[in-house]
Amino acid sequence: MTAAVALKDKEVAVDEEGYLVNLADWNEDVARTMAADDNIALTGNHWEVINFLREYYAEYQVAPAIRVLTKAIGKKLGPEKGNSKYLYELFPYGPAKQACRYAGLPKPTGCI
Amino acid sequence: MSDTEAGEGGNRKVKRFMIVNRKAPYGTIYALEALEVVLIGAAFDQDVSLVFADDGVYQLKKGQQTKGIGQKNFSPSYRALGDYDIEKLYVERESLQARGLAPADLLVPVRVLGSAELSVLMDEQDVVLSF
Numbered sequence: 001m002t003a004a005v006a007l008k009d010k011e012v013a014v015d016e017e018g019y020l021v022n023l024a025d026w027n028e029d030v031a032r033t034m035a036a037d038d039n040i041a042l043t044g045n046h047w048e049v050i051n052f053l054r055e056y057y058a059e060y061q062v063a064p065a066i067r068v069l070t071k072a073i074g075k076k077l078g079p080e081k082g083n084s085k086y087l088y089e090l091f092p093y094g095p096a097k098q099a100c101r102y103a104g105l106p107k108p109t110g111c112i
Numbered sequence: 113m114s115d116t117e118a119g120e121g122g123n124r125k126v127k128r129f130m131i132v133n134r135k136a137p138y139g140t141i142y143a144l145e146a147l148e149v150v151l152i153g154a155a156f157d158q159d160v161s162l163v164f165a166d167d168g169v170y171q172l173k174k175g176q177q178t179k180g181i182g183q184k185n186f187s188p189s190y191r192a193l194g195d196y197d198i199e200k201l202y203v204e205r206e207s208l209q210a211r212g213l214a215p216a217d218l219l220v221p222v223r224v225l226g227s228a229e230l231s232v233l234m235d236e237q238d239v240v241l242s243f
Contacts, residue, residue, distance in 0.1 A: 056192075060188050060191055060192035060195075061184065061186050061187075062151070062188075062189045065154075065155045067155070068195045071195065072195060109148055109152060109155075
């Protein structure tokens with residue numbers, strides 16, 4: 001049994017925790033729809049993190065754990081963004097888990 | 113969580129985990145599973161080191177192409193280990209040499225050790241997991 005995220009013109013399959021089954025199904029609409037289902041309107045700050053995660057995954061084939069994400073964001077976007085307070089404000093359900101889901105990545109390894 | 117914190121709730125001491133990789137990267141699930149264990153161990157702030165021996169040295173080989181076997185090439189993940197503060201990667205010299213490989217053929221910087229040195233290191237671990 002699989003769940004799905006309903007887009008305007010089609011549905012994409014997700015697992016029981018809401019992560020995409022086929023990573024290739026991702027597009028920006030998927031992210032927007034998943035966020036809307038959580039009552040979140042994605043802003044430029046959200047996209048910065050989502051795009052960062054997609055680049056990280058393309059480079060390393062790893063969905064980074066929260067500690068790694070925080071550190072890597074800090075390195076790339078500066079300390080005012082590379083801290084858990086900032087990231088939790090953007091992604092209240094847990095920055096790595098929630099942002100990875102919107103980014104179409106698997107659940108981060110090592111997240112409980 | 114500090115290194116020595118041992119609250120009333122239990123023993124929170126950091127343990128030394130050594131993950132020993134002995135198999136080629138594809139064909140079995142061992143290499144990928146070992147990597148998962150490594151990343152999880154790091155997320156729990158444990159002292160994790162990796163050994164690559166026997167055909168396990170192929171896991172670190174540069175230029176892996178997996179299209180033909182329809183599997184995900186997960187070898188780029190080894191380059192993310194530094195982000196997880198995993199910096200102790202050991203490769204057994206004899207295994208490397210037997211396969212005509214040199215450290216320059218590998219995706220990440222490693223320490224090459226002889227099997228005698230590795231056995232000393234292994235003896236110092238709290239947990240050794242072989243894959």
